[in-house]
Amino acid sequence: MSVPRGGRTGASRSGRTEATKQKLFDAALRLVGERGAAGVTVDEIAAEAGVAKGTVYYNFGSKDALVEALLRHGVDLLSERLRRASALTDPSAALEATVDEALGFFAEYPSFAQLLVSEMWRTPGAWRETLELLRDDIALILRGVLDRLAESGRLPAGVQPATAAAALFGTLLVVALDWHVFHPERTKEDVRESVIVLIRGVAGQSGR
């Protein structure tokens, strides 16, 4: 009994659990990204992580909770990186850096991109609430960049930052996935350049 309720810092002395959780994250991400959350069994995740099934339940309580933790973990990483990139002083440079960072992240964790795209817009879904928070988190960062761009007059009149942020996020996610799934032969630089040129058309004849 007495599962250490993962309140906040649960990190105990041994650090054994943290390592186990990480192994489970990695394994789950790999499998869930490929076949969808519903298409993967807890037994498979445990096997992939080289751990007994019970360990999954000891650490996360349920399959749903594991996936939820996975979503949070991934978005935390992503938003951390985006936040950093978007902090550049020049708005156009910030936008480009953010785009670059997002593409890099999705290239690094394609399974996460797949998980995100397949669960984000599911209507009742077990992770509705979490996903809504995560979406707002990312959308806010993108909005921040776009708002600053608008302030400096580099966004065409009539573009609504909220819609543009959603569009930008969708574009990045889908371009990254399309690259990974349908055109893996392209180089990162190639894709990156295409998107940036595209973006620059809308939002900033700044740089060169």
Place this chain on the structure above:
Amino acid sequence: MSVPRGGRTGASRSGRTEATKQKLFDAALRLVGERGAAGVTVDEIAAEAGVAKGTVYYNFGSKDALVEALLRHGVDLLSERLRRASALTDPSAALEATVDEALGFFAEYPSFAQLLVSEMWRTPGAWRETLELLRDDIALILRGVLDRLAESGRLPAGVQPATAAAALFGTLLVVALDWHVFHPERTKEDVRESVIVLIRGVAGQSGR
């Protein structure tokens, strides 16, 4: 035995089956869009369609085949509409009409958009082959529009029509879903205008 193998034109004399298949499509779309293909049972689909379970197997042979047929059916409808819209003579007008049509379609069949987004970029997946064909179908139409735009010099230098087509598709899909799921209060006109302004930034100071 003897399930009529839905080779190609299966369309038989009676027309009774067509009606049944349509009922099953509608029901399946409703449920699968909401909870994902793996999250819905054949019993539920049959019940929702007001049909016996055996009928599903008589008409489609398997659950996977039903979903595959659903994907084909939906994309056929969509590409038919996009093709029509993209046939306008003026490239910029064609682009705007295509965008408009795509948004309208996703608004009309949000469940289809959800199904598409959640299955399109799954790597091994039961419908890999079909989805690839469907993706190429849509991408080709969008490319056609963008190519004509490039010919008439209204696409910034350096934009690759292939990447731009993927980006456009992703943008439309995600914006439509975001609207449906997170901002249902917005009007179609509002969303439509936002996207078109956005697109116009990249691809055409033509119209007005």
Place this chain on the structure above:
DNA sequence: TCCTTTGTACTGACCAGTCAGTTCAAATAG
């Protein structure tokens, strides 16, 4: 007559979640 649908009953695989028991490192005691 032949195609299609129904309804019910069944099978066999698969799977989320449980639980009694094991391991082991660190704390406590003698």
Place this chain on the structure above:
DNA sequence: CTATTTGAACTGACTGGTCAGTACAAAGGA
């Protein structure tokens, strides 16, 4: 320093239920 205890971490066989797919006799319809 050795023996004992504690408890967090982990294990894996097991359970109860779910679900895709099958079977088939009877009925409805062109």
